[in-house]
Amino acid sequence: MEKMKAVVYNKKGSPEKLIYCEADKPVPNDNEVLIKVHAVSLNAADYRSMKMGIIPKRKIFGADISGSIESVGKNITLFKPGDEVMGDLASFGFGGLAQYVIAPERALITKPSRISFEEGATLPMAALTALQALRDKGNIQKGHKVLIVGCAGGVGTFAIQLAKYFETEVTGVCSSKNVQQSDSLGADFVIDYTKEDFSKSDKLYNLILGINGNYPLLAYRKCLAPNGIYVMVGGSISQIFKSLLFGWVFSFGPKKMRSVAAKSNRHDLEFLATLLANGKIKPIIDRRYSLDKTADAMNYLSQGHSTGKVIINI
Numbered sequence: 001m002e003k004m005k006a007v008v009y010n011k012k013g014s015p016e017k018l019i020y021c022e023a024d025k026p027v028p029n030d031n032e033v034l035i036k037v038h039a040v041s042l043n044a045a046d047y048r049s050m051k052m053g054i055i056p057k058r059k060i061f062g063a064d065i066s067g068s069i070e071s072v073g074k075n076i077t078l079f080k081p082g083d084e085v086m087g088d089l090a091s092f093g094f095g096g097l098a099q100y101v102i103a104p105e106r107a108l109i110t111k112p113s114r115i116s117f118e119e120g121a122t123l124p125m126a127a128l129t130a131l132q133a134l135r136d137k138g139n140i141q142k143g144h145k146v147l148i149v150g151c152a153g154g155v156g157t158f159a160i161q162l163a164k165y166f167e168t169e170v171t172g173v174c175s176s177k178n179v180q181q182s183d184s185l186g187a188d189f190v191i192d193y194t195k196e197d198f199s200k201s202d203k204l205y206n207l208i209l210g211i212n213g214n215y216p217l218l219a220y221r222k223c224l225a226p227n228g229i230y231v232m233v234g235g236s237i238s239q240i241f242k243s244l245l246f247g248w249v250f251s252f253g254p255k256k257m258r259s260v261a262a263k264s265n266r267h268d269l270e271f272l273a274t275l276l277a278n279g280k281i282k283p284i285i286d287r288r289y290s291l292d293k294t295a296d297a298m299n300y301l302s303q304g305h306s307t308g309k310v311i312i313n314i
């Protein structure tokens, strides 16, 4: 069996259990491609799965990848060796934190030549989540007033830019260190949560995205305009459970409280890649690490205060 370098996870627990070592190079079946990985971006899905003991079959995390096709199975029609691709492998066994990974072709799109491998790896899960939360669950419309709570991380930085793309008025909520950045990404107003509580203001919003933090559902509901929609994207575990368990209770009447579970979708990813290639959105890359320093990168991300995306270059 051929070998490759990979970051392997064996035990339930902390990111320190990620071991940089040799692993078997995967072999694609007839319906898979083999990708030489160039860049991976980390997501909360990586470290949360780790903490919950949900371990991928090959014991290698890493969902959002970009790379070049090394070889293809005999039923593959969309790609050929040498093609540059990107995609989200969370529904296909993860495996990106390695020199090579296999994936079905439906997990991938062609990476536009105008965007780098790093940029390509930032998009799949974070930007897709922001898009599906705003457009599909939030029914975003031109002129809406949109509040984005947790606007400085991977999902939030894309959410600001996409909400502006949809021609809305955007208010972002983040800590002092990220106010300037949120402003420069296009937010019309930025609330520093260390100085001001958004829920104490009388301002009402047509759409609220709860991406990070842990706020009472009633605080969100109070800030919704008549017919307004709150979409829970993420946050603390307690925020997620509260929203899933009780969101429907507060959805009686015209105000709606929903949650989003983003789904990998080639059409949406192509749309986002085109926006990026045309300069309509841009990724914020907070830190870059090499594959052997993945445990440090995961540890940093899991503290919950990274600004934009954390990249592993391979």
Ligand SMILES: NC(=O)c1ccc[n+]([C@@H]2O[C@H](COP(=O)([O-])OP(=O)(O)OC[C@H]3O[C@@H](n4cnc5c(N)ncnc54)[C@H](OP(=O)(O)O)[C@@H]3O)[C@@H](O)[C@H]2O)c1
Binding pocket: 043, 044, 045, 048, 125, 126, 129, 149, 150, 151, 152, 153, 154, 155, 156, 173, 174, 175, 176, 177, 178, 193, 211, 212, 213, 214, 232, 233, 234, 235, 236, 260, 261, 262, 263, 301, 304, 305, 306, 307, 308
């Ligand atoms: N529903 C889905 O399908 C889906 C998909 C992807 C991700 N998610 C979830 O979405 C959440 C965000 O993901 P992410 O990739 O954006 O995470 P991330 O990059 O780790 O988010 C970090 C950001 O969160 C901000 N933050 C931390 N505490 C905050 C608070 N109390 N109020 C406001 N902002 C706060 C931080 O800003 P400051 O440093 O300024 O505080 C930091 O910039 C996670 O819970 C993740 O599990 C859900």
